[in-house]
Amino acid sequence: LQNLSAIIGPNGSGKSNVIDSLLFVFGYRASKIRSKKISVLIHSSKGNENLQSCTPDGTFDLVEGSQFKVTRTAYKDNSSKYTYNGKAMQFKDIAKRLREVGIDLIHNRFLILQGEVEQIAMMKPKALTENDDGMLEYLEDIIGSSRLKIPIEKLQKKIESLQEERTAQLTRVKMAEKEKNELEGPVKGIVMELRIDNGIALCRNRLLQVEK
Structure with a gap:
């Protein structure tokens, strides 16, 4: 597989620690990295009390010349500060920049943790409710089509609204056509009577002219 990195090793070799360090830089809460609070991560051995x-920092080099570095500083009061290439930045802005290079911290599809493989394998083909996740929804998140769900729903509602309006207009057209057909016979009769009356009036005028 292209663009796939795997961290492997025997039990106790520190695989989870490597992942935890990445998750820390990516802004995960202490509970997500097997820690009670952020401040306990600060080195406090003898001489460093x-x-x-x-x-710690995470340095990325997608292609030559595109390197960038993200750092997270944890303090004793459990607060954190972030920098992007040495510049202080809000975490939401860093998350946006990471998402642009395929590191989506919201859906977390760029990093599969130990134990998640089995969860993925046990997923239902499709979610039964809107709040559930199935394999279909999982794949849609990965390829990015899930972001089109809301726009598609809006367009679908607009199509339904236009369809209802079209149906109403067609109903009006059919009613008008029916009224037209119903009036067509009487109108023809009236036109015929008017022609006869006009013919009679014309004949009378000619007769009066002859008598004069």
Whole structure:
């Protein structure tokens, strides 16, 4: 597979620690990285008891010349600050930039954690309710088609509205056509009577002219 990295090794070799370090830089809460609070991650061994923060970073190089670095600093008071290429930045802005290069922190499809493979394999083909996730929804998230769901629903509602309006207009046209057909016979009769009356009037005028 292209663009796939796997962290493998025997039990106790530190695989989960590597993943936890990535998740930390990506802004995950302490509970998601097997920790009670962020501050306990600060190194506090003998001789380092007074350290006030820790700052790991994640450096990415997609193609030559496109390298960027994300850092997260954790403080004793359990607060965090983030930088992007050395510039302080809100986490939401960093998440947006990461999403542009395929690291989606919202749906987390770029990183499969230990134990999630079995969960994926056990997924239902399709979610039974709107709040559930099935294999279809999972794949839609991966390929990005799920973001089109709301626009498609809006267009579908607009189509239904236009369809209802079209049906109403067609009904009016049919009613008008029916009234036209019903009036066609009487109108022809009236036109015929008018022609006869006009013919009689014309003949009378000619007769009067002859008598004069």
